[in-house]
Amino acid sequence: MRHLYLHVPFCRRRCTYCDFSIAVRKRIPAREYVDAVLQEVNIPGVTDPGREPGDSGSEVLETIYLGGGTPSLLPPDALATLLTSLRDAFHLTSLRDAVEVTLEANPEDVTRDTATAWRRAGINRVSLGAQSFDDQALQWMHRSHDAARIAAAVATLRLAGIDNISLDLIFALPAGLARDWGRDLEQALALRPAHLSLYGLTVEERTPLARWISRGAASPPDDERYAAEYLLAHSRLAACGYHFYEVSNAALDGCRSRHNSAYWSGRSYSGLGPAAHSFDGAARRWNLSAWESYRRAVAAGRSPVASQEILSNEQRELERVYLALRTDAGLDVAALYRPLPSSTVRWLERGWAEVRNQRLVCTPEGWLRLDALVRDLTGCGTTG
Ligand code: SF4
Structure with missing residues (x-):
């Protein structure tokens, strides 16, 4: 960690x-x-x-x-x-x-x-x-x-x-x-x-x-x-x-x-305190969000974790694409999508994304439309 x-x-x-x-x-x-x-x-x-x-x-x-x-x-x-x-x-x-x-x-x-x-x-x-x-x-x-x-x-x-x-x-x-x-x-x-x-x-x-x-x-x-x-x-x-x-x-x-x-970059992290989230690479969990509920739980020696979700393969893939496209590192498309979907090619033509060193990277205009690009690439909604 x-x-x-x-x-x-x-x-x-x-x-x-x-x-x-x-x-x-x-x-x-x-x-x-x-x-x-x-x-x-x-x-x-x-x-x-x-x-x-x-x-x-x-x-x-x-x-x-x-x-x-x-x-x-x-x-x-x-x-x-x-x-x-x-x-x-x-x-x-x-x-x-x-x-x-x-x-x-x-x-x-x-x-x-x-x-x-x-x-x-x-x-x-x-x-x-x-x-x-x-x-x-x-x-x-x-x-x-x-x-x-x-x-x-x-x-x-x-x-x-x-x-x-x-x-x-x-x-x-x-x-x-x-x-x-x-x-x-x-x-x-x-x-x-x-x-x-x-x-x-x-x-x-x-x-x-x-x-x-x-x-x-x-x-x-x-x-x-x-x-x-x-x-x-x-x-x-x-x-x-x-x-x-x-x-x-x-x-x-x-x-x-x-x-x-x-x-x-999808690395694991731990969160402490009310409402804090933790992620171990496969599951995400989060603490009780109300301060008093959190305080009472830990004072009694109980775990303050409110819930957790184990990410499905589809969720992990969606998250990986979304996180990569949020950053200037972009997404290694060559390994995943060959050829690029035609909708994504249109993004390139409009200047909303570029391919640099085999990676798909959003331009500022593309970042304004990030959710739509992720939908085009994955065929599903975004993680927000
Ligand atoms: S209420 Fe204001 S200061 Fe407090 S967390 Fe929200 S934005 Fe920040």
């Missing part, structure tokens, strides 16, 4: 568009959370899908990713306790640098003290939930930071010795907000982050945004705006030396997310 994910479910409030499994809390139950995760580590069979008996873990753990929720709401001493305990549990001599340790953080949680403590605890990569540099758009999203906090957070992280910084941005916001996506991109690029993750706004059920749209208080998604802003991001980022190595992720040379790259 080389990749470990920890889901920290707490947020101060729910963002407009968010349907993640979170627990909105004024007081963050940090001690209870750390205790619960460490109890989960000790439940036999929970943390080691794909790990062989006798593996110490010392040579194999490559990445730890603290996602959420808002992991940066955990006090630094709780994060340090958690990471130190995981280092002991997995027999790591040090968490520094050989292991990529990512913390998802909101800009308002980055201070000189927290950043210094995070670095000391072994965190060497921060994924910052910037989302926009437009204060009006940030308020509309129910974010609790303003644009000025983003640049301040980046500077503070760098001063603390954390240079591997990723910024999350959301595009395709409703036209009525008059958000200038090009200006947001320029402001993000001016900070020269190592990595950028760009997500188009989608409307998920049971979110504030879905309710606003259903009563006419917000406009529904606009596909043309989505495509235009996505393609603008590709051209601006490429001009500044960033390479899109996955449909939503771009990086400077040597700065790809090792953790997320493991997901996209």
Whole structure:
């Protein structure tokens, strides 16, 4: 097992568009959370899908990713306790640098003290939930930071010795907000982050945004705006030396997310915490999503696994095709489809995909139509 994910479910409030499994809390139950995760580590069979008996873990753990929720709401001493305990549990001599340790953080949680403590605890990569540099758009999203906090957070992280910084941005916001996506991109690029993750706004059920749209208080998604802003991001980022190595992720040379790259290449991983998923190459399992249910299960020494699915051969094949086409590595078509389906040949003619070194690789226009390409190739739906 080389990749470990920890889901920290707490947020101060729910963002407009968010349907993640979170627990909105004024007081963050940090001690209870750390205790619960460490109890989960000790439940036999929970943390080691794909790990062989006798593996110490010392040579194999490559990445730890603290996602959420808002992991940066955990006090630094709780994060340090958690990471130190995981280092002991997995027999790591040090968490520094050989292991990529990512913390998802909101800009308002980055201070000189927290950043210094995070670095000391072994965190060497921060994924910052910037989302926009437009204060009006940030308020509309129910974010609790303003644009000025983003640049301040980046500077503070760098001063603390954390240079591997990723910024999350959301595009395709409703036209009525008059958000200038090009200006947001320029402001993000001016900070020269190592990595950028760009997500188009989608409307998920049971979110504030879905309710606003259903009563006419917000406009529904606009596909043309989505495509235009996505393609603008590709051209601006490429001009500044960033390479899109996955449909939503771009990086400077040597700065790809090792953790997320493991997901996209189909490698096994373990997840800890409520709603965390694990995958051993054949089966996927996931924990109870509600914080209290999860906490009670592990406190009683029970497995917190809610369910699992063993992937059929067809599901594995579909997933393999989908994941490969999400990335710039593309799909080795020569080994599978000979000749290419005529529908896929049309994709090549339209410039939505290219064959490079015997691999089918999406262009930016193709990534906009990824689900359709996977359907053409496999004859079935996508895994989402
Ligand atoms: S901070 Fe992130 S996880 Fe929390 S509500 Fe907002 S989008 Fe969702």
